[in-house]
Amino acid sequence: xxxxxxxxxxxxxxxxxxxxxxxxxxxxxxxxxxxxxxxxxxxxxxxxxxxxxxxxxxxxxxxxxxxxxxxxxxxxxxxxxxxxxxxxxxxxxxxxxxxxxxxxxxxxxxxxxxxxxxxxxxxxxxxxxxxxxxxxxxxxxxxxxxxxxxxxxxxxxxxxxxxxxxxxxxxxxxxxxxxxxxxxxxxxxxxxxxxxxxxxxxxxxxxxxxxxxxxxxxxxxxxxxxxxxxxxxxxxxxxxxxxxxxxxxxxxxxxxxxxxxxxxxxxxxxxxxxxxxx
Numbered sequence: 001x002x003x004x005x006x007x008x009x010x011x012x013x014x015x016x017x018x019x020x021x022x023x024x025x026x027x028x029x030x031x032x033x034x035x036x037x038x039x040x041x042x043x044x045x046x047x048x049x050x051x052x053x054x055x056x057x058x059x060x061x062x063x064x065x066x067x068x069x070x071x072x073x074x075x076x077x078x079x080x081x082x083x084x085x086x087x088x089x090x091x092x093x094x095x096x097x098x099x100x101x102x103x104x105x106x107x108x109x110x111x112x113x114x115x116x117x118x119x120x121x122x123x124x125x126x127x128x129x130x131x132x133x134x135x136x137x138x139x140x141x142x143x144x145x146x147x148x149x150x151x152x153x154x155x156x157x158x159x160x161x162x163x164x165x166x167x168x169x170x171x172x173x174x175x176x177x178x179x180x181x182x183x184x185x186x187x188x189x190x191x192x193x194x195x196x197x198x199x200x201x202x203x204x205x206x207x208x209x210x211x212x213x214x215x216x217x218x219x220x221x222x223x224x225x226x227x228x229x230x231x232x233x234x235x236x237x238x239x240x241x242x243x244x245x246x247x248x249x250x251x252x253x254x255x256x257x258x259x260x261x262x263x264x265x266x267x268x269x270x271x272x273x274x275x276x277x278x
Contacts, residue, residue: 019204031267036109085128
């Protein structure tokens with residue numbers, strides 16, 4: 001029988017990295033130590049990874065239906081289904097082949113970039129199954145989308161490999177308190193259910209002026225009234241105080257691309273955690 005007192009650190013972190021476009025979510029993946037593989041669903045992801053040692057497969061819809069649609073059921077311009085719904089099937093076939101062949105055993109980290117665009121691909125497939133390709137989703141389309149996405153994330157987080165999921169945020173205002181709360185840009189109850197599957201949920205932020213070359217990147221590691229989803233499993237050892245400590249509320253994860261990335265940003269935090277001997 002195992003005992004939690006013997007657990008020194010998280011064996012394989014499961015990261016959900018949230019933030020707006022341009023906040024450094026994808027780039028932080030480069031700082032993780034070891035061999036890396038990425039599933040890319042975002043057309044801009046390669047721009048963040050180019051020039052670095054990351055194997056990847058890209059799944060982008062090349063034939064999206066462009067016909068006009070209406071919120072009124074059954075109305076809209078007629079159009080052929082197109083190939084967009086096939087992207088999900090292509091990914092599913094690729095993933096199952098790699099999983100069953102042991103392909104992922106050669107890698108230490110798997111990235112999915114991003115949850116936001118992946119959900120769109122899942123919905124393309126659901127609409128085609130329901131006979132409404134290219135139409136505005138009905139209420140009964142969202143349930144199958146959420147179920148499919150949940151099953152995928154449950155399997156990926158259960159694998160014995162480090163997982164790095166990126167996603168975007170949406171700001172919602174509580175009608176009673178008038179407080180603004182940042183939540184994952186996901187469908188319905190996925191905003192609450194999906195974060196439960198990850199060991200660490202961080203929010204990346206960019207500050208400064210890119211035109212002046214003075215941009216810095218921060219990472220939120222603990223929840224507050226606005227970012228309630230954030231959490232961290234990291235623990236380290238303060239040798240001076242001889243006590244277990246966690247991360248700062250805001251960690252500076254700005255990268256210097258003239259130096260090895262694996263000892264910077266999130267990778268540096270991973271190295272700090274491994275020093276924990278308390």
